Amino acid sequence: MEVRVANVRKEFDRFPALHDVSLDIKSGELIALLGPSGSGKTTLLRLIAGLERPTRGKIFFGDDDASQKSIQERNVGFVFQHYALFRHMTVADNIGFGLKVRHGPSRPPAAEIRRRASELLDLVQLSGLEKRYPAQLSGGQRQRVALARAMAIEPKVLLLDEPFGALDAQVRRELRRWLREIHDRTGHTTVFVTHDQEEALELADRVVVMSQGRIEQVGSADEIYDTPNSPFVYSFIGESSTLPVKVEDGQVWIADRPIGLSAPHAPSGEAVLYFRPHDVELLDGCSGCIAGTVAASRRVAGTRRVELEIGGERQRVEIELPVDHPAAQKSRVAFRPRRWKLFPAA
Amino acid sequence: MADPEIKSYEPHHESQSAAVTESLPVRLLLMAVAFAFLVIFVLLPLIIVFHEALAKGLGAYTESLSNPDTRSAIRLTLLVAAIAVPLNVVFGISAAWAIAKFEFKGKAFLTTLIDLPFSVSPVISGLVYVLLFGAQGLLGEWLKAHGIQILFAVPGIVLATVFVTFPFVARELIPLMQEQGNGDEEAALSLGANGWQTFWYVTLPNVKWGLLYGVLLCNARSMGEFGAVSVVSGHIRGLTNTMPLHVEILYNEYNAVGAFAVASLLAGLALVTLVLKTLLEMRYGAEIAATRGH
Numbered sequence: 001m002e003v004r005v006a007n008v009r010k011e012f013d014r015f016p017a018l019h020d021v022s023l024d025i026k027s028g029e030l031i032a033l034l035g036p037s038g039s040g041k042t043t044l045l046r047l048i049a050g051l052e053r054p055t056r057g058k059i060f061f062g063d064d065d066a067s068q069k070s071i072q073e074r075n076v077g078f079v080f081q082h083y084a085l086f087r088h089m090t091v092a093d094n095i096g097f098g099l100k101v102r103h104g105p106s107r108p109p110a111a112e113i114r115r116r117a118s119e120l121l122d123l124v125q126l127s128g129l130e131k132r133y134p135a136q137l138s139g140g141q142r143q144r145v146a147l148a149r150a151m152a153i154e155p156k157v158l159l160l161d162e163p164f165g166a167l168d169a170q171v172r173r174e175l176r177r178w179l180r181e182i183h184d185r186t187g188h189t190t191v192f193v194t195h196d197q198e199e200a201l202e203l204a205d206r207v208v209v210m211s212q213g214r215i216e217q218v219g220s221a222d223e224i225y226d227t228p229n230s231p232f233v234y235s236f237i238g239e240s241s242t243l244p245v246k247v248e249d250g251q252v253w254i255a256d257r258p259i260g261l262s263a264p265h266a267p268s269g270e271a272v273l274y275f276r277p278h279d280v281e282l283l284d285g286c287s288g289c290i291a292g293t294v295a296a297s298r299r300v301a302g303t304r305r306v307e308l309e310i311g312g313e314r315q316r317v318e319i320e321l322p323v324d325h326p327a328a329q330k331s332r333v334a335f336r337p338r339r340w341k342l343f344p345a346a
Numbered sequence: 347m348a349d350p351e352i353k354s355y356e357p358h359h360e361s362q363s364a365a366v367t368e369s370l371p372v373r374l375l376l377m378a379v380a381f382a383f384l385v386i387f388v389l390l391p392l393i394i395v396f397h398e399a400l401a402k403g404l405g406a407y408t409e410s411l412s413n414p415d416t417r418s419a420i421r422l423t424l425l426v427a428a429i430a431v432p433l434n435v436v437f438g439i440s441a442a443w444a445i446a447k448f449e450f451k452g453k454a455f456l457t458t459l460i461d462l463p464f465s466v467s468p469v470i471s472g473l474v475y476v477l478l479f480g481a482q483g484l485l486g487e488w489l490k491a492h493g494i495q496i497l498f499a500v501p502g503i504v505l506a507t508v509f510v511t512f513p514f515v516a517r518e519l520i521p522l523m524q525e526q527g528n529g530d531e532e533a534a535l536s537l538g539a540n541g542w543q544t545f546w547y548v549t550l551p552n553v554k555w556g557l558l559y560g561v562l563l564c565n566a567r568s569m570g571e572f573g574a575v576s577v578v579s580g581h582i583r584g585l586t587n588t589m590p591l592h593v594e595i596l597y598n599e600y601n602a603v604g605a606f607a608v609a610s611l612l613a614g615l616a617l618v619t620l621v622l623k624t625l626l627e628m629r630y631g632a633e634i635a636a637t638r639g640h
Contacts, residue, residue, distance in 0.1 A: 051532055072538045084533035088551040098537035101547070153537055 001061055001156040001189050002027045003048060008057030010043055017043045018213045020057070025191065030183050032200035033193045035210035036236070041193045042161055044210070048191060049159050050074045061156055077150030077188070079160040083142045085134040091145050092117040092130035098153035120148040123182065140171040147179075151186070160192035164199065176203055197237050201225065209233050231343045234274045241317045243290070243310065244345065245273045252342070255311045260288025260336055270345035275337035277305065278320040286334040292317065294331055299323070308333055395613045398606035410604040411611075418584045419592035419608065423569050425500065426588060430507040430568045435561060437508075438515025443549075445516075446523030447531070460516050463509055471509050472577025475502060498580030503588065506574035511567045518560030522553050559626050566619040570612060 003025040010018040018040045025031050033041040046052045048059060050071035058067045066074050085094050093100075095117040099108050108116070121127050124144035134142055143163065150158060163179065164172040180203055183190050194200050200207045201221040209216045209224060209232075217229045228234040235242075246253040250264040252273065261273075283289045292308030295316065299305075304321045319335055368376070400407055410416065444450070445457055463471065477483050479496040489496060496502045530552060534544040550557075572590040579586040587595065589608055596605035 049536060051536070071535050072540065075538070076536060078533070078536040080529055080533055082529060084529035086530060086533070086548055086551075097534070097539070097547070101534075101537065101539040101543045149533075149537065 003157055003189060003191070004060040005044070005048065006058045006060065008044075008047060008054045008059065010040075010047060010052060011055045016213055018047070021213075021215055022057075023208060023215060023218065025189060027189055028187045030180070030190045030203065030205045031192070032204035032207045033191065033210060034195070034197060034200040034207050034237075035216075036195060038212070039210040040213040041195075041208075041210045043213075045159050045161055045191060045193050048157065049076050049078050051078070075153065075156050077153060077155030077158045079143075079146045079150050079158075079163055081162040081165055083134075083146040085142055085146060085149070087134050089133075090130060091121070091126070091132050091134070091137070094134070094145055095120055095149045095152050097149065116152060117148075120152055123151075123185075124148045125178075138171075139167050140175060143167065143175060147182070151188070155188065158188040158190040160190070162194060163192055164194070164196075172199070179203065201237075209236065211236070226339065228274075228341070231272070231274065231346075234341065234343075239277055239318075240274050241277050241319065243273045243315055243317055245271050245342070247271050247342065254290060255313070258288055259290050261340065263342055266342050267344075271342045272345050273337070273340055273342055275340040277318045278303070279338045280319050280335045281338050282321070282325070283334040283336060289334045289336045290317075291332055291334040294333060306333065392613055395606055395609050398602055399610040401606075402603050406603050407607050407610075410601070410607045413604065415584045415587070416592060416596075416604065416608060419587045419589050420611070422500070422503070422587065423589040426503055426507050426575075427565055427568045429504050430511055431561060431565050433508050434512055434515050434564050434568075435557070437512060438519060438560060438564075439557070441516040442519035442523050442553075445520050447528060457520075460513050460520075463512050468510055468571065468573030469577055472506050472574035475506055475509075475574075475578050497578055498582065498586055500586070502578040503575050503586065506578045507568045507571055510571050510574050511564045514564035514567060515557065515560035518556050518563070519553055522556040523549075526552055555626060555629060559623065562619055562622055562626065566615060569615055 005021060005023040005025075008018060008021050009016065021040070021044060023044075033044055035041045043052065047054055050066070050069060050073075054067060058065055060066060061074065086097065089097065092114060096113040099113045099116065102108075118127065118130060121130065124147055126141060126144055126148070129137070129141070129145075134145070137145065147160075147163075160179075164175055167175065176199060179192075192204075201224065204221070206218060206220055207224050208218050211232050217224060217233050219227075224233065224237055228237060231242075234240045243254065245259070247263055247266045247268050247270075249268075250262055250266070251258045252261040252263055252266075252271075253259065290308075290310060292310040294306050295309045296307040297304060300320075302323065304323050304325065305318055306321055308317050308319065309315070310317055319333070321333070367373075441456065441460055445453060445460075476497060478485055479489060479502065480486050481490065481497075494501075496505070530548050531544050534548045539547065569588075570590060571588075572594075575588055576591055576594075579588065579591055581587060581591060581595065583595070589612055593605050593608045593612070596608065
């Protein structure tokens with residue numbers, strides 16, 4: 001099922017949580033809504049689910065306008081951050097709940113509901129736990145039960161709110177891989193909210209980066225990481241270093257020296273240079289490069305991070321060096337970013 | 347005032363650090379004071395009730411309980427409780443639902459109103475009904491014209507009892523529902539349940555122990571209420587006397603055995619309530635503990 005969010009605005013007590021957000025989700029896609037807290041990602045998810053109504057704008061499921069439909073009519077599978085399993089029901093009853101509350105002929109007989117529940121338990125690799133209560137399960141198991149329960153109603157869209165937020169790192173990584181497998185097997189259009197960029201980039205077909213109630217960028221993990229389109233995305237996703245620079249004659253300058261980067265289309269004037277600390281080319285001599293004095297150096301896993309002081313302004317910038325690089329305190333290092341981007345000075 | 351112990355499910359700290367443990371003499375003194383108080387003010391009176399009731403033997407006891415007026419008082423008390431408790435279950439759940447599950451204007455005011463019956467003297471509660479429904483009251487003329495008898499009749503007693511016992515269920519449920527939030531309800535709705543199914547299958551089971559606890563307290567109070575009921579009942583023997591009122595009348599007539607026999611029934615009710623309450627707390631506590639961190 002395709003989902004189209006068209007110019008949606010959402011206000012809570014006049015306070016806008018989403019400004020004019022539009023997003024097209026393709027059928028069968030696995031999409032991550034990524035952003036810091038307060039960016040509106042959960043609000044967007046709840047709007048798609050029908051747990052909230054948009055102040056303005058529409059949400060389409062396929063060609064149907066779903067905006068005015070209730071959550072029951074939308075037929076979405078929603079997995080809550082804290083799972084919201086019904087604590088007084090067994091695992092099997094939790095999974096069968098969505099079928100049990102159906103009316104008339106669409107309600108399967110009890111035996112059929114039980115069969116579906118154990119089928120889904122197989123799918124989420126929890127066979128044999130039918131009779132357990134949620135309190136008797138681990139966090140990861142509850143998460144899987146919540147997913148099985150959401151899938152039991154054969155939803156058009158699967159929505160997950162911070163699905164791995166409450167789990168420890170090890171379980172998180174396992175479940176991540178497992179969710180991807182389930183998605184590939186069942187082909188549900190899936191949207192999940194996360195504030196963990198690693199999770200979003202690893203798991204999703206496309207990542208929607210959000211900030212302050214707006215969508216900053218939509219793209220594949222590669223696009224988002226390699227060509228961020230705003231200072232926010234640059235600094236939010238992965239690590240970034242920035243330097244204030246000047247653009248003149250299509251060249252990038254730091255103080256009175258060109259640094260060997262040409263920017264023919266950038267407007268002249270003040271700008272900020274963004275690049276990844278690890279994505280730099282180390283140079284020996286310096287004609288057209290960024291040169292700085294090592295101010296601090298620390299070992300990070302397989303590499304070494306050095307902080308350089310650049311120019312008379314002593315602007316600090318971080319780059320990554322190979323561990324065996326001879327750069328010590330006070331020595332000079334010259335480099336040039338391989339991939340970089342200029343944004344107008346704030 | 348029996349304030350529902352909403353915090354009773356807090357995890358207990360079995361082992362206390364030495365810094366906060368009092369010395370042995372202090373502990374003994376505190377325990378002695380508490381026990382002495384309970385023995386003098388609670389246990390002794392209770393023993394005396396049963397002692398006096400049985401002072402002239404079991405025969406006199408059962409005879410005074412089979413007195414027609416006494417029987418009528420017992421029937422009336424059961425009737426009043428049978429009406430007041432279900433009404434307050436409905437009111438209590440509605441009020442708790444409204445306060446705990448959504449936002450609206452006047453919520454703080456409603457919360458305060460719920461506590462009102464606890465904070466005013468029951469006699470005042472009764473007097474309010476006299477002013478409202480009495481012959482000279484606001485609605486008196488109209489009621490009289492339509493031949494509806496509220497004061498000095500069963501409806502008045504029920505109204506006064508409902509008023510006095512209203513907070514028990516609501517106050518028990520509000521903190522519980524607030525703590526549980528809307529997550530389970532949202533989950534049920536997203537799975538296709540309608541409002542009624544959500545309430546019946548999800549909300550109600552989530553609060554059932556708290557609700558039962560509230561009902562128990564509400565019932566004990568509605569059977570035992572004296573002040574408010576005394577003002578509106580008119581004390582008509584065999585007609586509008588509830589058990590507590592009947593006890594007073596018998597006692598004033600120097601019928602000690604009769605008075606204490608009825609009182610022993612009320613005391614028995616209190617004991618049963620206490621036992622059930624303790625059982626519920628054990629059960630309720632285990633349930634909450636089992637679902638903690640979920």
